[in-house]
């Protein structure tokens with residue numbers, strides 16, 4: 001200690017204070033940014049826990065037509081084929097999230113946004129969609145259409 | 154004592170006046186280009202003015218937004234005019250900003266010492282696109298709804314931060330009334346504030362550094378070059394250009410109104426013929442023709458990478474085109490600009506014709 005000159009001591013003190021100041025500044029900026037960033041992202045809303053939905057009577061769903069309905073928060077498309085069978089798929093395109101539509105003439109599913117095409121089973125067959133549409137299960141119980149999640153088993 | 158003298162005693166207006174009078178505008182074949190930045194500025198002022206008027210009646214929210222815009226255009230006196238002017242001026246604003254950018258590019262005005270002017274200009278262009286994207290959703294109609302779904306989904310595909318960005322933009326997992334409120338805040342508070350600050354820097358730089366001329370003109374000796382004073386000569390010409398543009402907007406607003414279309418419905422299919430705003434068309438069209446998978450990456454991600462890299466190169470042009478500092482035109486950069494314009498025009502036209 002004793003062999004340090006006065007200016008050297010001053011310098012050391014200054015750089016020490018500088019470090020404290022800089023650290024303090026960084027901590028201060030972080031303590032402002034962190035709560036703001038957290039504020040900007042909305043809280044997760046509880047997933048609406050829907051297991052199945054009731055779409056009414058089979059007789060009231062015309063053949064070769066489709067309907068988009070809500071399943072929890074997500075829209076799904078329910079199709080009744082010419083044969084009378086039902087098919088339920090997620091309605092949002094796997095490309096960029098547009099709602100798809102059922103093409104009666106070809107029994108295909110089409111997305112208008114970038115001309116994506118799926119077959120009736122939801123498999124992507126042309127255009128930009130990278131994945132098939134997720135499947136939902138359709139059961140007929142006492143003449144009613146019940147759509148539920150596919151069980152993964 | 155005049156007001157000028159009164160103020161001059163306190164804040165030295167004379168030096169400001171002297172500075173303003175010193176500025177000259179070069180006269181050569183490209184002098185008309187100097188109007189483009191000014192016209193963009195004027196259009197921004199029109200947007201601020203009409204935007205503030207719209208705020209007085211507009212009500213964000215999934216149940217009120219569409220209805221309030223309908224109210225503005227059908228019930229409020231001259232409401233239709235204010236909305237039409239805001240919509241048309243928004244489009245012209247982006248158009249002129251693009252024109253301005255390309256003339257500046259080919260004049261090589263970004264070369265030393267004006268790198269920062271180019272960079273602030275690019276930031277302004279990004280903010281303008283942000284204005285367009287966020288404003289487009291506000292009427293809460295069908296087209297806007299799907300455009301926003303697609304646009305925010307693209308943000309969601311960005312690696313690492315995608316999920317965060319998507320929830321940040323949408324204020325949730327889906328495009329909903331919460332998204333609308335958020336876009337309203339972005340459109341009418343966040344962006345105007347940021348834009349004003351960056352615009353201020355951009356304009357100060359232009360004032361301090363004066364107008365640049367292309368390298369060919371710069372080679373002519375100073376005494377042989379023609380110029381006119383900015384005040385009052387060029388300022389009056391600018392005013393004339395602004396007046397013409399204002400008339401153009403009025404004509405467009407009256408004869409080519411923008412449709413409001415049907416209200417957004419989360420349970421409707423995206424309608425056939427859906428299109429984004431024209432200035433996003435070339436990107437939209439590209440996304441349409443990128444296959445589902447390119448090599449091992451998803452097409453969507455490939456598209457994002459393509460545009461990010463392209464955008465970044467364009468942003469950094471002053472630092473990449475080093476030869477421009479010596480007044481040399483490298484064929485590479487000339488072709489880069491020309492091909493970019495051709496690409497944008499061809500894909501846009503293609504998008505509208507198919």
Ligand code: HEM
Pocket residue numbers: 197200201202203204205207208211222236239240242243244246247281282284285288289290291292340341345411
């Ligand atoms: C301070 C500035 C601004 C304010 C306060 C403002 C405010 C508003 C408001 C309240 C609306 C909703 C009413 C409606 O949809 O007709 C709107 C819509 C819109 N704004 Fe702005 N705006 C501003 C600047 C801009 C700028 C610079 C652009 C440039 C691209 C822009 C583009 C749009 C567009 C495209 C719409 C949709 C118009 C429509 O279809 O009705 N705005 N703005």
Ligand code: FES
Pocket residue numbers: 093094095096097098111112113114115116127128129303
């Ligand atoms: S969003 Fe469906 S094809 Fe792009």
